[in-house]
Amino acid sequence: MQAKIQFIKGLDEKVLPDVRLTRSRDGSTGTATFRFKNPNILDKSTAKEGEITGMYLIDEEGILETRDVSAHFSNGKPETIESIYIMKTPKAWDRFMRFMERYGNTNGLVFTKAS
Template sequence: MAKIQFSRGLDEVVIPEVRLTRSRTGDSGTATFIFTNPKILDQGSTEDITGMYLSDEEGEIITREVKAKFVNGKPEALEALYVMKSAQEWDRFMRFMERYAEENDLGLSKAEK
């Protein structure tokens, strides 16, 4: 089962917007995840955000690049950045996203130029 966590053991139920970029050579890329009002930021949540963990049957992808967005002093969104530095990392990430998308009924749309 493909899942996303910000604190180990606590699955994030909010589905993110994901933006991908890839170098022309295909040997690097980035994935930006934007979670609007994620569960981890709920008023009652006492869990620390220790990173973003993308877990599936192959293992775990981890990034520590997680930032919170505040509006009027209240947390409203989380933005996480995952940087892929090789074609293998890109392929692994895409396999995770295919599983995650399938389990959450998500689709892919290409950016308009």
Template structure:
């Protein structure tokens, strides 16, 4: 009970419980005990206008933090870290990223989960995707995957670089300019 009491005293509502106002003001409260309910404590009444103002001020943009990941089958994260090569046109308007995966984990689960449907780069901003995916086979067995992502505008390039920055931070990659 002491824990509940300390939590109640730490809440924003506790200020109003310690400094009650009249029912014509903002808050009214009273002790509540009911034979039909196990609730035993203080009831707090906030008038509608005050409650609406609290709601309006307390909600803002919601940012969801999503771990950056790569998928070949939607819903199945690729565990293998790729070798990534970037090319960019001289005028900077377009470019291409080539991802090479040696022995990707998707080969272990593709029979159980489904077919490779594309190349998906997922982060907190959304999904970048490509269907330019090819598999490399050695002696009839899958050995690697190469995926290409083409950026046709500076905006697409910037978006891709934001994804790569997050993905490299998460997976310990570093950029080497050649």
């Protein structure tokens, strides 16, 4: 199974996100902020598929999910979807990083550390 992201269960998001990671100094917690510019979930053709119920990160280990999803508008039209995934334990951080490695490999993404 390839790693994928969905906002409506069963409908894969094809637009690749910009992902920003932060981690506490002691490494016990972390936050991932996903930004999707003009995602296919906002297309009129996908509107009939259902409502956005969260962001689902799916791979062979299972599903990571967050309900923290918001749309940003420009000139009255939704343009960007932003979602925040919070990791509350080092184990959750490791699991998220395994998902991101698989998702990155599937989609040709690379991880760059901030300087």
